[in-house]
Amino acid sequence: MNFRHLAAAALLPASLLALSACQQDSARPAATASATLAASSAARPAAAASASPDAMAALQQALEQRIPQLNGHILEVNPSPMPGLYEVLASGNNLFYTDAQGDFLLNGSLLDTRTQQDLTADRIDQLSAIAFDKLPAQDAFVTKRGDGSRQLAVFSDPNCPFCHRLEESLAKVDNITIHTYLLPILGENSVSRAGQIWCAPDRVKAWEDWMLRKTAPAAAASCDTDALQRNVRFAEQHNITGTPALVFANGKRVSGAIPVEQIEKLLAESQ
Incomplete structure (x- = not known):
């Protein structure tokens, strides 16, 4: 509605x-x-x-x-x-x-x-709330920093400026494992960019190059991008209508480019 x-x-x-x-x-x-x-x-x-x-x-x-x-x-x-x-x-x-x-x-x-x-x-x-163990892990790529002990899932559109801002904050967080779900909902350009990142030989590097340094992914061979459509369907089922959307280990969901201090607080609460 x-x-x-x-x-x-x-x-x-x-x-x-x-x-x-x-x-x-x-x-x-x-x-x-x-x-x-x-x-x-x-x-x-x-x-x-x-x-x-x-x-x-x-x-x-x-x-x-x-x-x-x-x-x-x-x-x-x-x-x-x-x-x-x-x-x-x-x-x-x-x-x-x-x-x-x-x-x-x-x-x-x-x-x-x-x-x-x-x-x-x-x-x-x-x-x-979304139970963390119900997330489709196969449709995300994983970034690990430090000991990776704290878990976070992020639904993100590569062309969303708030998602870029969130990535700048996440880059300052240590001892974390980030499961990134590409959610191209802002138009055809987002679909194309998400496909380039998903098909890159190193998805994490391609993602960080684009989100933190505005360096577009190098041309890559085409690959199976069905995961992107599955992410869109999952988002629709769970009323995720905006990016970024963060899901913490305790199932708590938060929307928006929240600052580092709030991320740390929510990670601590989710342990």
Whole structure:
């Protein structure tokens, strides 16, 4: 679903569409949206509305009838941690909140004021996580630095400027094994460049020459590039719509050209 159309119709704020890195299409909403709903479950009584499967199905039906853009794109409706508020999960890991009757729809972060925990960000992390051992290892090339003890997977388009910026940061990280999945989603030139790198005799060198030094890969004999299409299909299945996308050993997924300090922090947390 193109949620830009939803925002254009003034049904949802444009903050839903915050972009991270190089986008093929609209990505999952940022965990920190412009509208923030701060709530404490201790401050309100439990809602009287039923959370039965029938009630959730009726709520989903009401939302789809009132907002045609959501029709067929709501995956499930469940009670949220805040009494009386319900979580609406739409395709693309888009999260909204609604009341028991579907009269109101909220886009933003639900905070637990007691713990200062961003419950929406935690839920999105849970929904977007990818088990590291489920990654198609055969469709990546591997860069090892130092003892290679820390694992990281990166989905990257060779023509994405944010991917170039990320590679500059990754070059400063030691004791790491990086599994690079070429994800050419920015046009035919990306497909061509990714093919040149994948078919190079030394993929790691060709990648680093291009990403860090802007040296184009030397002409190489053609090879089987089906891995690139498999990467695109894998990305579609897991709602990876922008590059770079990083997957850490604990399954946590992060988008964008994050700095070295954040990479180190996330690597430490994933051990």
